[in-house]
Amino acid sequence: MCRRSSSQSSFELFLDTICNTFGGILFIAILIAIQIRQTEGIIEVPAESASPEKIEALQQIFDNIVSEIESAKDIQETIRKTMPEPVSEDAKNQINRYNKLTEIKTKKLAEKTKLTGEYLTLNQQNAELEQKIKEYERLVQYYETEKEELETAIQKIKSNSTRLEHTIITSQNNINDLTKKISQKENDKK
Numbered sequence: 001m002c003r004r005s006s007s008q009s010s011f012e013l014f015l016d017t018i019c020n021t022f023g024g025i026l027f028i029a030i031l032i033a034i035q036i037r038q039t040e041g042i043i044e045v046p047a048e049s050a051s052p053e054k055i056e057a058l059q060q061i062f063d064n065i066v067s068e069i070e071s072a073k074d075i076q077e078t079i080r081k082t083m084p085e086p087v088s089e090d091a092k093n094q095i096n097r098y099n100k101l102t103e104i105k106t107k108k109l110a111e112k113t114k115l116t117g118e119y120l121t122l123n124q125q126n127a128e129l130e131q132k133i134k135e136y137e138r139l140v141q142y143y144e145t146e147k148e149e150l151e152t153a154i155q156k157i158k159s160n161s162t163r164l165e166h167t168i169i170t171s172q173n174n175i176n177d178l179t180k181k182i183s184q185k186e187n188d189k190k
């Protein structure tokens with residue numbers, strides 16, 4: 001009777017260990033799913049361009065998620081190594097199915113992580129380009145103002161040049177008239 005009780009309690013311990021292991025794996029998977037859902041709300045495409053501070057904050061959140069995923073993978077691998085080999089074929093199939101689903105999920109998380117990184121990079125580049133566009137617009141405005149001032153100055157110079165030419169012609173005419181009068185007076189004196 002003692003032997004039967006001992007084998008039954010060993011079996012119960014074995015079942016308890018398997019249940020706890022699967023429970024731990026499920027708990028980690030649920031935590032990862034919750035974390036992903038929380039980040040999906042954070043990493044939505046904004047209506048306006050994000051400021052450098054927002055981009056930096058998103059990058060920090062992104063880095064935290066990547067580190068949490070890596071920690072979860074390490075914990076999952078540790079649990080998998082400590083878990084006893086399944087006894088029944090059904091348990092083996094379930095574990096294989098779980099492993100395949102976990103592998104698919106890991107690949108999708110890696111793709112999402114990569115896309116999120118690309119999004120953050122593009123968003124940062126977009127913010128930098130918008131800053132450059134604003135600088136160029138200010139320069140264009142400055143040069144437009146300079147151009148208008150130069151055009152006004154050129155118009156004044158042309159106007160002054162025209163007046164000066166008119167004054168020179170008038171002076172030349174006066175000189176010619178005076179020269180004629182002087183010549184006439186000299187001829188009259190003779």
